Amino acid sequence: MSPWNPVMRPLGLMGTLLLVACTSPSAPARESLEAQAPSVAPAPEAKAPEAAPPAVVAQAAPAPAAAPAAEPAKAPVARAWVQGVDVSRYQPKVKWDALKGKAAFVFVKATETTGEVDPDFKTHWSGAKKAGLPRGAYHFFHPKEDVAKQVANFTRHLKPDPGELPPVVDVEEFKKEYDGFTCEQLAGKLQQFSQGVEKALGRKPMIYTNHVTWSTSFCDHPYFIDHPLWLAAYTKQTEPRIPKGWKQWHFWQYTEKGRVEGIDGEVDQSYFNGTSEELKTLFAAQAK
Numbered sequence: 001m002s003p004w005n006p007v008m009r010p011l012g013l014m015g016t017l018l019l020v021a022c023t024s025p026s027a028p029a030r031e032s033l034e035a036q037a038p039s040v041a042p043a044p045e046a047k048a049p050e051a052a053p054p055a056v057v058a059q060a061a062p063a064p065a066a067a068p069a070a071e072p073a074k075a076p077v078a079r080a081w082v083q084g085v086d087v088s089r090y091q092p093k094v095k096w097d098a099l100k101g102k103a104a105f106v107f108v109k110a111t112e113t114t115g116e117v118d119p120d121f122k123t124h125w126s127g128a129k130k131a132g133l134p135r136g137a138y139h140f141f142h143p144k145e146d147v148a149k150q151v152a153n154f155t156r157h158l159k160p161d162p163g164e165l166p167p168v169v170d171v172e173e174f175k176k177e178y179d180g181f182t183c184e185q186l187a188g189k190l191q192q193f194s195q196g197v198e199k200a201l202g203r204k205p206m207i208y209t210n211h212v213t214w215s216t217s218f219c220d221h222p223y224f225i226d227h228p229l230w231l232a233a234y235t236k237q238t239e240p241r242i243p244k245g246w247k248q249w250h251f252w253q254y255t256e257k258g259r260v261e262g263i264d265g266e267v268d269q270s271y272f273n274g275t276s277e278e279l280k281t282l283f284a285a286q287a288k
Contacts, residue, residue, distance in 0.1 A: 001086060001109065001140060001170045001208065001268065081271040082279060086138070086253070089120050091263050096131035099262030104276050105134040107168060107230075110157050112140035114149035117157065125161070134279060136165030138208060143189050144177055151196030158201060165283050166206040166228050167197055172213050183219035191223055206230050206250065211243060220244035230270070249273055 083102075087094060088109035099106075106128045109118040118124075121137075128135045139154040158167060171190060178186065197205045206228035214220060222245050230251040233240035240252050251270045258269030272279050 001088070001138065001172070080275050081273060082276050084133075084251075084270055084272065085258065085260060085263065086268045086270065087120075087124050087263070089118050091124075091265070091267055092120055093264060094124060094127060095262040096127040096133075097262075099260065100131040100133055102261050103133065105136070105165060105272060105279060107136045107138055107165070107270075110137040110139060111150075111154045112170075113142045113145045114153055116153070121157065125163075129161070134165050134283070135163040136168055136206070137163055138168035138170050140170045140174075141190065141193060142174075142177055143181060143186055147189050147192045148196060151193055151200065155197060155200035162201050162203070166203050167201055168206045168208050168230060169193055169197070171207060171209045171218070172232070173217060178213075178217045181217075183217065183221065186217050187219075187221040187223060190218070194224070194227065204228070208232065208253075209243075211241070214243050 082104035084105035084107070085099070085103050086107035086109070106124075108121060108124045108128065110121050110125075111117050125135065125137070137154075137158055139150065142150065154167070169190070181189075194205050197203075204227055207224055208230040209218075210232040218224075220243060225245040225247075228250045229243070229246050229248070230253065231240050231243070231249045232253040234255060240249060240254075242249055250273055252273065253268055253270040256268050257266045260267060260269065274282065
Protein backbone atom coordinates (compact mmCIF):
# COMPACT_ATOMS: atom_id res chain seq x y z
CA MET A 1 0.00 0.00 0.00
CA SER A 2 1.11 3.56 -0.31
CA PRO A 3 0.34 7.14 0.49
CA TRP A 4 -1.23 9.45 -1.99
CA ASN A 5 0.63 10.31 -5.16
CA PRO A 6 -1.06 11.50 -8.36
CA VAL A 7 1.55 9.72 -10.45
CA MET A 8 3.16 6.87 -8.55
CA ARG A 9 1.11 4.24 -6.70
CA PRO A 10 2.38 2.86 -3.42
CA LEU A 11 -0.51 0.06 -0.88
CA GLY A 12 -6.05 -2.27 6.11
CA LEU A 13 -8.88 -11.86 13.30
CA MET A 14 -9.34 -11.23 15.29
CA GLY A 15 -9.62 -7.57 15.91
CA THR A 16 -9.47 -4.24 14.20
CA LEU A 17 -7.09 -4.28 11.18
CA LEU A 18 -4.07 -2.29 11.88
CA LEU A 19 -2.77 -1.58 8.53
CA VAL A 20 0.40 -0.15 8.88
CA ALA A 21 -1.07 1.06 5.00
CA CYS A 22 -3.53 4.15 3.02
CA THR A 23 -2.85 9.93 0.67
CA SER A 24 0.28 12.46 0.79
CA PRO A 25 2.06 15.00 -1.37
CA SER A 26 4.73 13.10 -3.17
CA ALA A 27 5.04 9.44 -2.36
CA PRO A 28 8.24 7.62 -3.27
CA ALA A 29 8.20 4.25 -4.93
CA ARG A 30 7.19 1.53 -2.56
CA GLU A 31 10.18 0.18 -0.69
CA SER A 32 11.68 -2.94 -2.20
CA LEU A 33 10.45 -5.93 -0.29
CA GLU A 34 12.24 -8.36 -2.54
CA ALA A 35 15.32 -7.90 -0.38
CA GLN A 36 13.44 -9.55 2.42
CA ALA A 37 13.11 -12.84 0.59
CA PRO A 38 15.77 -15.44 1.37
CA SER A 39 17.88 -14.65 -1.71
CA VAL A 40 15.16 -15.65 -4.15
CA ALA A 41 13.92 -13.45 -6.97
CA PRO A 42 10.47 -11.89 -6.37
CA ALA A 43 7.57 -13.80 -7.78
CA PRO A 44 4.82 -12.58 -10.01
CA GLU A 45 1.34 -13.24 -8.73
CA ALA A 46 0.72 -16.80 -7.68
CA LYS A 47 -1.62 -18.78 -9.91
CA ALA A 48 -4.39 -21.03 -8.65
CA PRO A 49 -4.51 -24.52 -10.09
CA GLU A 50 -6.98 -25.13 -12.92
CA ALA A 51 -9.24 -27.30 -10.80
CA ALA A 52 -9.60 -24.81 -7.95
CA PRO A 53 -12.14 -21.95 -7.89
CA PRO A 54 -10.69 -18.59 -9.03
CA ALA A 55 -10.34 -17.17 -5.52
CA VAL A 56 -8.95 -20.35 -3.97
CA VAL A 57 -5.43 -21.67 -4.24
CA ALA A 58 -4.65 -25.20 -3.14
CA GLN A 59 -1.30 -25.33 -1.40
CA ALA A 60 0.37 -28.67 -0.80
CA ALA A 61 2.36 -28.92 2.43
CA PRO A 62 5.72 -30.73 2.30
CA ALA A 63 5.58 -34.45 3.05
CA PRO A 64 6.56 -35.28 6.64
CA ALA A 65 9.89 -36.91 7.40
CA ALA A 66 10.10 -40.60 6.58
CA ALA A 67 8.49 -42.77 9.26
CA PRO A 68 10.18 -45.81 10.80
CA ALA A 69 10.25 -48.81 8.52
CA ALA A 70 7.41 -50.42 10.43
CA GLU A 71 5.06 -47.49 9.70
CA PRO A 72 3.92 -46.38 6.23
CA ALA A 73 4.69 -42.76 5.29
CA LYS A 74 1.79 -40.34 5.58
CA ALA A 75 0.43 -38.49 2.56
CA PRO A 76 0.99 -34.70 2.33
CA VAL A 77 -1.75 -32.56 3.84
CA ALA A 78 -3.47 -30.22 1.39
CA ARG A 79 -4.09 -26.61 2.44
CA ALA A 80 -6.38 -24.14 0.71
CA TRP A 81 -5.78 -20.39 0.84
CA VAL A 82 -8.27 -17.91 -0.50
CA GLN A 83 -7.17 -14.81 -2.39
CA GLY A 84 -8.29 -11.20 -2.23
CA VAL A 85 -7.22 -7.69 -3.21
CA ASP A 86 -6.72 -4.25 -1.71
CA VAL A 87 -7.90 -1.16 -3.56
CA SER A 88 -7.57 2.61 -3.29
CA ARG A 89 -7.67 5.67 -5.53
CA TYR A 90 -5.25 3.85 -7.82
CA GLN A 91 -8.09 1.51 -8.82
CA PRO A 92 -10.84 4.10 -9.41
CA LYS A 93 -13.03 1.82 -11.51
CA VAL A 94 -13.91 -1.56 -10.03
CA LYS A 95 -16.45 -3.89 -11.63
CA TRP A 96 -17.63 -5.47 -8.41
CA ASP A 97 -19.89 -8.09 -10.01
CA ALA A 98 -16.91 -9.41 -11.97
CA LEU A 99 -14.49 -9.14 -9.04
CA LYS A 100 -16.64 -11.06 -6.57
CA GLY A 101 -16.09 -14.26 -8.54
CA LYS A 102 -12.32 -13.79 -8.44
CA ALA A 103 -11.69 -12.48 -4.93
CA ALA A 104 -12.78 -13.80 -1.53
CA PHE A 105 -12.22 -10.53 0.34
CA VAL A 106 -11.17 -6.92 -0.19
CA PHE A 107 -9.28 -4.30 1.80
CA VAL A 108 -10.05 -0.66 1.05
CA LYS A 109 -7.90 2.36 1.83
CA ALA A 110 -9.86 4.76 4.02
CA THR A 111 -7.54 7.43 5.41
CA GLU A 112 -4.07 8.66 6.21
CA THR A 113 -2.51 11.36 8.40
CA THR A 114 -4.90 13.51 10.43
CA GLY A 115 -7.45 14.58 7.83
CA GLU A 116 -6.97 12.89 4.46
CA VAL A 117 -9.59 10.50 3.11
CA ASP A 118 -9.12 8.36 0.02
CA PRO A 119 -11.36 9.93 -2.65
CA ASP A 120 -12.71 6.52 -3.69
CA PHE A 121 -13.26 5.10 -0.21
CA LYS A 122 -17.04 5.55 -0.07
CA THR A 123 -17.55 4.15 -3.56
CA HIS A 124 -15.28 1.16 -2.97
CA TRP A 125 -16.70 0.49 0.50
CA SER A 126 -20.31 0.44 -0.65
CA GLY A 127 -19.50 -1.42 -3.89
CA ALA A 128 -17.76 -4.24 -2.06
CA LYS A 129 -20.64 -4.50 0.39
CA LYS A 130 -23.21 -4.77 -2.41
CA ALA A 131 -21.09 -7.49 -4.01
CA GLY A 132 -21.13 -9.44 -0.74
CA LEU A 133 -17.34 -9.36 -0.28
CA PRO A 134 -15.93 -9.34 3.28
CA ARG A 135 -14.32 -5.90 3.74
CA GLY A 136 -11.58 -4.37 5.84
CA ALA A 137 -10.52 -0.70 5.84
CA TYR A 138 -6.99 0.56 6.38
CA HIS A 139 -5.24 3.72 7.56
CA PHE A 140 -1.77 4.71 6.36
CA PHE A 141 0.11 5.60 9.54
CA HIS A 142 2.32 8.70 9.81
CA PRO A 143 4.37 8.64 13.05
CA LYS A 144 5.23 12.34 12.81
CA GLU A 145 1.55 13.33 12.81
CA ASP A 146 -0.69 13.62 15.87
CA VAL A 147 -1.74 10.06 16.75
CA ALA A 148 -5.06 10.92 18.43
CA LYS A 149 -6.12 12.94 15.39
CA GLN A 150 -5.18 10.03 13.11
CA VAL A 151 -7.34 7.71 15.20
CA ALA A 152 -10.25 10.15 14.96
CA ASN A 153 -9.82 10.56 11.20
CA PHE A 154 -9.86 6.79 10.65
CA THR A 155 -12.57 5.68 13.05
CA ARG A 156 -15.16 8.32 12.24
CA HIS A 157 -15.44 6.91 8.73
CA LEU A 158 -15.94 3.36 10.04
CA LYS A 159 -18.30 3.77 12.97
CA PRO A 160 -21.46 3.68 10.80
CA ASP A 161 -20.23 0.57 8.94
CA PRO A 162 -16.99 -0.97 10.33
CA GLY A 163 -16.82 -3.80 7.80
CA GLU A 164 -16.55 -7.55 8.29
CA LEU A 165 -12.76 -7.83 8.64
CA PRO A 166 -10.57 -6.14 11.23
CA PRO A 167 -9.59 -2.51 10.69
CA VAL A 168 -5.97 -2.21 9.53
CA VAL A 169 -3.09 0.10 10.25
CA ASP A 170 -0.54 0.28 7.44
CA VAL A 171 2.96 0.56 8.88
CA GLU A 172 5.68 0.99 6.28
CA GLU A 173 8.52 3.45 5.98
CA PHE A 174 7.71 6.44 3.79
CA LYS A 175 10.10 9.23 2.86
CA LYS A 176 11.59 10.40 6.17
CA GLU A 177 8.50 9.80 8.30
CA TYR A 178 10.31 7.29 10.51
CA ASP A 179 13.56 9.22 10.88
CA GLY A 180 14.55 10.54 14.29
CA PHE A 181 12.61 8.00 16.37
CA THR A 182 13.82 5.08 18.45
CA CYS A 183 12.08 1.71 18.20
CA GLU A 184 10.45 2.31 21.59
CA GLN A 185 9.11 5.70 20.51
CA LEU A 186 7.62 4.31 17.31
CA ALA A 187 6.15 1.33 19.14
CA GLY A 188 4.62 3.71 21.67
CA LYS A 189 2.95 5.75 18.94
CA LEU A 190 1.62 2.65 17.24
CA GLN A 191 0.38 1.30 20.56
CA GLN A 192 -1.48 4.57 21.13
CA PHE A 193 -3.08 4.24 17.69
CA SER A 194 -4.04 0.62 18.33
CA GLN A 195 -5.62 1.37 21.68
CA GLY A 196 -7.53 4.32 20.23
CA VAL A 197 -8.94 2.26 17.38
CA GLU A 198 -9.91 -0.61 19.68
CA LYS A 199 -11.66 1.80 22.05
CA ALA A 200 -13.60 3.45 19.22
CA LEU A 201 -14.48 0.35 17.18
CA GLY A 202 -14.26 -2.49 19.69
CA ARG A 203 -11.68 -4.38 17.67
CA LYS A 204 -7.92 -4.59 17.84
CA PRO A 205 -6.49 -3.38 14.52
CA MET A 206 -4.52 -5.65 12.25
CA ILE A 207 -0.93 -4.68 11.46
CA TYR A 208 0.12 -4.43 7.83
CA THR A 209 3.90 -4.28 7.51
CA ASN A 210 7.01 -5.83 5.98
CA HIS A 211 10.15 -7.37 7.43
CA VAL A 212 12.42 -4.36 6.89
CA THR A 213 10.11 -1.81 8.51
CA TRP A 214 9.15 -4.08 11.39
CA SER A 215 12.66 -5.23 12.30
CA THR A 216 14.50 -1.93 11.82
CA SER A 217 11.93 0.66 12.91
CA PHE A 218 9.98 -1.33 15.52
CA CYS A 219 12.69 -3.82 16.54
CA ASP A 220 10.14 -6.66 16.49
CA HIS A 221 8.36 -5.12 19.46
CA PRO A 222 6.49 -7.80 21.46
CA TYR A 223 3.47 -5.63 22.33
CA PHE A 224 1.83 -6.31 18.96
CA ILE A 225 2.13 -10.11 18.71
CA ASP A 226 -1.53 -10.52 19.75
CA HIS A 227 -2.63 -8.34 16.80
CA PRO A 228 -3.61 -9.95 13.50
CA LEU A 229 -0.74 -9.78 10.99
CA TRP A 230 -0.93 -8.84 7.33
CA LEU A 231 2.56 -9.34 5.94
CA ALA A 232 3.88 -7.91 2.67
CA ALA A 233 6.53 -10.26 1.30
CA TYR A 234 7.18 -10.79 -2.39
CA THR A 235 8.92 -14.15 -2.59
CA LYS A 236 8.86 -17.41 -4.52
CA GLN A 237 8.82 -19.43 -1.34
CA THR A 238 5.66 -21.36 -0.53
CA GLU A 239 5.10 -19.25 2.59
CA PRO A 240 6.58 -16.00 3.89
CA ARG A 241 9.00 -15.90 6.80
CA ILE A 242 7.13 -14.77 9.92
CA PRO A 243 8.45 -11.73 11.85
CA LYS A 244 9.83 -12.45 15.30
CA GLY A 245 7.16 -12.90 17.96
CA TRP A 246 4.19 -13.74 15.78
CA LYS A 247 3.19 -17.40 15.49
CA GLN A 248 1.43 -17.08 12.13
CA TRP A 249 0.51 -14.69 9.36
CA HIS A 250 -3.18 -14.04 8.77
CA PHE A 251 -2.91 -12.32 5.41
CA TRP A 252 0.05 -12.41 3.06
CA GLN A 253 0.37 -9.76 0.35
CA TYR A 254 2.41 -11.70 -2.19
CA THR A 255 2.39 -9.27 -5.12
CA GLU A 256 1.76 -5.63 -5.99
CA LYS A 257 1.50 -6.44 -9.68
CA GLY A 258 -1.53 -8.69 -9.71
CA ARG A 259 -4.09 -8.85 -12.49
CA VAL A 260 -7.68 -9.78 -11.78
CA GLU A 261 -10.96 -9.61 -13.64
CA GLY A 262 -12.98 -6.56 -12.64
CA ILE A 263 -9.99 -4.24 -12.15
CA ASP A 264 -8.07 -2.51 -14.92
CA GLY A 265 -4.32 -2.43 -14.42
CA GLU A 266 -2.21 -3.82 -11.60
CA VAL A 267 -3.49 -4.43 -8.09
CA ASP A 268 -2.12 -5.75 -4.80
CA GLN A 269 -3.14 -9.35 -4.12
CA SER A 270 -3.06 -11.29 -0.86
CA TYR A 271 -3.80 -14.72 0.54
CA PHE A 272 -5.80 -15.40 3.69
CA ASN A 273 -4.22 -18.19 5.72
CA GLY A 274 -7.27 -20.45 5.60
CA THR A 275 -10.47 -21.27 3.75
CA SER A 276 -13.45 -19.05 2.97
CA GLU A 277 -15.39 -20.58 5.86
CA GLU A 278 -12.48 -20.03 8.23
CA LEU A 279 -12.29 -16.43 7.07
CA LYS A 280 -15.95 -15.91 7.96
CA THR A 281 -15.96 -17.73 11.27
CA LEU A 282 -12.64 -16.40 12.52
CA PHE A 283 -13.46 -12.74 12.08
CA ALA A 284 -17.09 -13.14 13.08
CA ALA A 285 -15.84 -14.49 16.41
CA GLN A 286 -13.38 -11.64 16.79
CA ALA A 287 -16.11 -9.09 16.17
CA LYS A 288 -18.22 -10.29 19.11
